[in-house]
Amino acid sequence: MTVADIKNTETLDGVAPLADTIRRACERLKPERMRADLEAFARRVKLSGTPEELESFRYLEGRLAGMGYECRLILHDAYISLPGPARLRVADLEPVCITHSFGCPAQGLQAVIVDVGAGTDEDFAAVDLTDKIALIDGIASPQLTDRANRAGAIGQIHVSPHEYRHEMCVSPVWGNPDPGKLERLPKTAVVTVSAEDGAHIRTTLQQYSGLTAVMDAEVDTRWRKTPLLTAEFMPEGASSDCPFVLFSGHHDTWFHGVMDNGSANATMLAVAEALLGEASSWKRGLRLAFWSGHSHGRYSGSAWYADTHFRELAARCVAHVNVDSTGGIGATVLADTPASSELRALADEAVAAQSGQRVWGARMMRVGDQSFWGIGVPSIFTGMSEQPSAGVNDGAASYAAGAEPRQGAGFGWWWHTEFDTIDKIDMGFLLRDTRVYCHALTRLLCSQTLPVDYHAWLDDFAAAVTSLQEQLAGRLDLAPVHEGVMCIRTALPGVPSDKLVIALSRALVPLDFTAGDRFVHDPALAAAPYQVLNPIRALAASPPDTDAARFAAVSARQALNRVVWMLEGAAASLGAGGAA
Incomplete structure (x- = not known):
């Protein structure tokens, strides 16, 4: 083109x-x-x-x-959280390391090291990290820190994929924390070492059972x-x-x-x-x-x-x-x-x-x-x-x-x-x-008409709902969602005004990218497309005719109501000529 x-x-x-x-x-x-x-x-x-x-x-x-x-x-x-100097000691090793924004300050923090590999949910679930230090492959991230927090770890050693140590922010809280989100802030000391030093730590870990690390980390968070x-x-x-x-x-x-x-x-x-x-x-x-x-x-x-x-x-x-x-x-x-x-x-x-x-x-x-x-x-x-x-x-x-x-x-x-x-x-x-x-x-x-194509949005969303309906195997009828999509599609004019595009965006963008609350920032963690559908996805993933499925069905029905309500709001914005 x-x-x-x-x-x-x-x-x-x-x-x-x-x-x-x-x-x-x-x-x-x-x-x-x-x-x-x-x-x-x-x-x-x-x-x-x-x-x-x-x-x-x-x-x-x-x-x-x-x-x-x-x-x-x-x-x-x-x-704001500004990391300062950091120090790590493992047996006779003292590799160069850095700490990270929103990591916990530490002075003489000593604990047993547990290797969790790539740090997937399955990796964390396979070991006991309570009051221990996790050794993790890859760049420090809020996802890994969140998993370490939930696993009860008190420290993290990240192994860079190469010789360079990348500065990172490890908080999963998007923006300034409110009182309810303070608990989501990291509770572990966090450092990163190079790939070569990480390999040396792993070699030492294989040689000594119960190997400990001592961590110092200065972090100025205020x-x-x-x-x-x-x-x-x-x-x-x-x-x-x-x-x-x-x-x-x-x-x-x-x-x-x-x-x-x-x-x-x-x-x-x-x-x-x-x-x-x-x-x-x-x-x-x-x-x-x-x-x-x-x-x-x-x-x-x-x-x-x-x-x-x-x-x-x-x-x-x-x-x-x-x-x-x-x-x-x-x-x-x-x-x-x-x-x-x-x-x-x-x-x-x-x-x-x-x-x-x-x-x-x-x-x-x-x-x-x-x-x-x-x-x-x-x-x-x-x-x-x-x-x-x-x-x-x-x-x-x-x-x-x-x-x-x-x-x-x-x-x-x-x-x-x-x-x-x-x-x-x-x-x-x-x-x-x-x-x-x-x-x-x-x-x-x-452009006279904004280059914003909500027919494309409707196509993507409808495809996601159709796939989910197949996974549900009849356990929840998503027909009201499809009806809402069709109502919007039918009412959407070929040449929408700016005012109409704004009104439709206010209804559909939160459905696309938030968990359903327009006024609260979701965590800075990876999220599935259309997070509002997650309870319905949980129902689809649960074994049929089990208590787990029955519990999941409660949230799934509520999520269905939320999605349909959001789609109806989008349709109403079209019917009202784009009034905000």
Whole structure:
């Protein structure tokens, strides 16, 4: 697909085809300006809530204000965790190690080591970890920490897939914890060692029964003031309730973080400037948001913004475009870039037009600053380009990707390490990735009709329900769900207005990506598509005619009622002409 393949029948001002507008916007991108921005970002380590990070935020503010954007830089409270020095001793070994954000502080913590391999649920269930230290293969993650917590462990030693130790946040709590979520915070000390040192520990463990480890870990976890910058531009003559597109990325970093997330910030600035040249054609406004607390607060910035701007976002935000780690050296794979079902066609169009690749339809994952699903905002993109999969050490930066048929292997061996420096950026790839974002945002801002396809969403959801109905083997009738889907499909007009798309999104996006509560952020853990169906899945998985099945049926019926109610709300929004 090329830009010329875009519907040339759609015009922006009665004359100029949309394809021409996209081409002009992309041609305005300035690689030399992007390089200068990267050099500015490379000067500072930007830990959340630190003076150096705030200085870098002020650089962003100055750049955007100079373009003509209305900027607002605020400081808000966030629960931030900054790891300090760590030490590990196992027999006569003292391997170099790091600790992690939200791990528990420890001083002289001593306990028996238990090897749990890859750390699956089955691995944890097969051993007694009470008051012990788990030795686990792979990068530290909230999933593994959550399992260790539930297993009663008091420590974790993670073995990196290679020689590099990746900084990570291990909290499963999305955003700032409320009182009810404090118990979900990690209760274990956590360190990571290299693959070679992990092998030495395993060899020693095989030689000595009851081998113990001694762990020290400094972690500074407390409330801090963190910055958040928004920059907005509205079409001339726009009303106060004009819809807008949210374009966001985090600015805090591990170390200098020139790729993660300096390159993405350079992409944001370049696109923001290029799009202004077509502002006379905008049908919607653009709001950029730069978050802190992504790396050290488990998305505290975007979650806080969702909570404090809920009503405005619900009323006006048509889509969320997220950007992370663009333009890395060797990042040749764009096929895995994710989008929600209703924006999948736009993602494929933009990637194909600007890179020649096609996306296979990766589902949005519970990673990145995707804090707006409860509000009901459709989302497109997180990371864009990745290293090609070689089948070796692929877990280095794709730990959260699950078992999907991915073609890429994450963001590179330097990701979340001190080696994420400016030499890891390929300016040609950065321009390519930035063109994809420029393309998608031009479409979202300038198309007469939003490129949001809810027929595609209905197809995906109906397929999931049909598969589940087969698994149930008659134990629960899902016909009301199919009826709800058909009602929406029948009522959905071919050319929906912005107001109607917003109303339908508010009903269907929470059904797609949340456990059913629009106002609470679900845990930062891998989740099945359409979590609201999980109780019904549990019924399908339970043995028939057992007490387990009868208990499961109670939750399954309640989940069915919830899903049907959500679908009826979507249908009502169509019948009401899109009233919010």
